[in-house]
Amino acid sequence: MNIGGGAGAVLGTTSGISNLASSLAARLGGSAGSYFDQLRPASFRGVPFVSLGGEGAFGRRNETHEYPLRDTPWVEDLGRGTRRFRVFGFLVGDDVIAQRDLMIAACEKEGAGALVHPTYGRRDVSLMDSRWIERWEKGRYFEVEFDFIEGGPRVFPASSVASGSLVESAASGLNVAAALNFASTALTALSYGAAVLGEAVNTAVGWYTSAKNLVGDARNLFRLLTNLPGDFGRFAGSATVPTFSKYPSSSVDTSGATVASLTLAAAAARANLDTASANLDVAARSLDASSIDDFTTAVQGVTSAMLAATPDPADSMRLLTSLASYAPSGVTTSSTIGTAMATMQSASADLFRRSTIATVAVAASSYEPTSSDDAARVRGQVLGLIDAEMSIAGDQNDDETYEALCSLRRAVVSDLNQRGAGLPAIRSFLFQASLPSLVLANRIYRDASRADELTAQADPIHPAFFPTSFKALAT
Template sequence: MNIGGGAGAVLGTTSGISNLASSLAARLGGSAGSYFDELRPASFRGVPFVSLGGEGGFGRRNELHEYPLRDTPWVEDIGRGTRRFRVFGFVVGDDVIAQRDVMIAACEAPGTGALVHPTFGRREVSLMDFRSIERWEKGRYFEFEFEFIEGGPRVFPAASVASESVVAAAAQGLNLAAALNFASTALTAIAYGSAVLGAVVDTAVGWYTYAKNIVGDARNLFRLLTNLPGDFGRFSGSATVPTFSKYPSSSVDTSGATVVSLTNAATISRANVGTAADTLNAAAQALDAATIDDFTAAVQGMTTAVLGATTDPADSIRLLTSLAGFLPSGVTTASAIGSAMSDMQTACSDLFRRSTIAAVATAATSYQPTSSDDAARVRGQVLDLIDSEMDLAGDQCADETYEALRTLRAAVVSDLNQRGAGLPSIRTFTFSASLPALTLANRIYRDATRADELVSQADPVHPAFFPTSFRALST
């Protein structure tokens, strides 16, 4: 039997069901804008019926452990208990037999189904028992009794990869490949003497000076305080420890953080950037065939220091992306020495950029996306850098770097796909009037405690006056 078609035919004869709340409100002295306005017409698998009442069973699953010579037992909490719903309803009308048959067909259909409960809303349930009760003295009237259990999909154990460590290993592989390609160019170019070494120093100074400047970014300084414990409204939370969203989590413990401790940590991390810059400057001035490894290690130490000086992964990605766009400003000639200087500038620029890209990928592993859309956005931002560098490495025939970038790309995609897959998507909500955050959180999520989360996502002028259309988590 076509349940959907039968339900559509029945709807015409049960049109009064949707007005039940209004009639109850009138009889009980309520207003349609209060409790009765929240009631929903009951149905199972799209087949409507009138709800007479019901029961719900909730709680925790507790295992009792009793021990000899111990007066008090230990109660082990092993998770949320099974949610059970017992619903009573009826159908009425001249076509009540047809209505009952449609409901029976819906109840005998395999798999789970959608129950719309007047107060609990829409639930995905499994039907455990259904009874249809008819009485001779009540013609044109059948009573229904349902027993439901709210369940989820069948889940099998699955192996998961520690994606953060995979990205870290791929980033280290990129650093090694970039150092190898730099060495192959530098060993040839430095033979032309001090002019080439001077180009290395000038390029390094320009790069680390730019790096030192970006860590003082105003937004990055403001982010120092986002990990303070407490509720500071829309200004609270970061991409490491998102305050409002209940889906991501972080192992970062900020419960004991204070303004002084965060400021001291930031001062130390910025001093580390200065130390790394001095180390890179010394390595550039001492560069020769025997100290190439020291120079490449100093470059990677610089990007590591910049990464450590940004407390918010979103700022880390933003600032490091800017650093990856650094271009040397030295002027060279068409002579043999000028060509060697140009080759060395290009080699240094490639090394700096690839080390920065490895740091961007590392920062992305600490970013806690708030939705699947947010994870896709960050993934695209990182992949844009990697893809552009892959094109350049391919044109240069830098095979080691190309393969390392391809490995890093796969690791970043796997990491953000894995962490973003379980998050809800973003959707647009539209209402006919401006409503406060508490009302919207209750209507959208049936959870008024998520009002601050809505404020953070929609960023209204005032929490009491949301725009009529905004984007927020779908569930």
């Protein structure tokens, strides 16, 4: 670029530049103000200079992989390329030497600095090189050329644990420990005959019947629609924006699902639960020392089928938590056989409850919290079940189950703490008058497009008439 030639034109009068801009604008269409009013005064680290123009280099970082006997290469995209700016400018004035010294000091300063470019605006850049030209015939005028690259903060590698996998592993450990403790208690009771076996069957029937009734919950069926693309209103949730939906764990379905196909899938899932319940019934009726494993496996099959029949993790936790509170209603006597029947009833209930708690923890690992407060709420809900069961296992000297519950507790805490740490908190907002969601979203977040999000969080009677006080995401 001929900097000197461009500078000669600039060294003319201001009115000359204005006339030239107006002439060019008239030839190209539009007005000079529509472009020149957008330009910003150039500076680097706060030291101003006059920009004559520049060059930029942008694109992607691509690595080309070529293979023998293959005509076309595979191009691996490694991310956005480094943005490079070459800026041409000058300093002018009676104090041009002082201006140059200030600019040289700015160029030699350590670290990145702020570049204000006439068209790109403010950028955090690192100066790679600068060149100065002084011409004796131009007197108080120095030319300068800068080479910048846009940079960012220093980022170090960070290790993270797949906390969801840890929860599933700990849940499997709890199922194994619960089965072991059940076997050690149930085998002794079974030696007292058919009445004890009948108590196991009755307890199992009551439990899986409760599971089947819970899966038919109306809310569980209604929430099937939240997996469809589109906005179904704040009472049903919006699958288009699952991050702040009223049902945040719902995800957008991209497989072309319809109401009919989702209903069919839900019916198939409930049929699988019926099959799992039937398997448990058969295992309970043939329960003996050789079929203990079949019985405990059938119990876990019921909880797994119930989890699969509730596609929304929030619903899964709600329904499974209800199932975890199941208590057998059979009445026993104080006789020897009656005591054995009570022992079998209690052991079966313990096994059912612990398998359900393990499944609740797995459902919580799939739940996507909307805020750090939401993550803390879910964590407290799951830990409440685990802590209560730890007390029962400790009182019964079920050491294996107690240790497995401790491991599951640690995994749940780690998982929800890790996933909730980067989410914003919920805070209370107070306004003097009722305002519409668009106004509030712009005032709180400086982004009117978050009005639907705000509506889902605050749940007003109508989005145009928010209450004067409500709770929503802080940021």
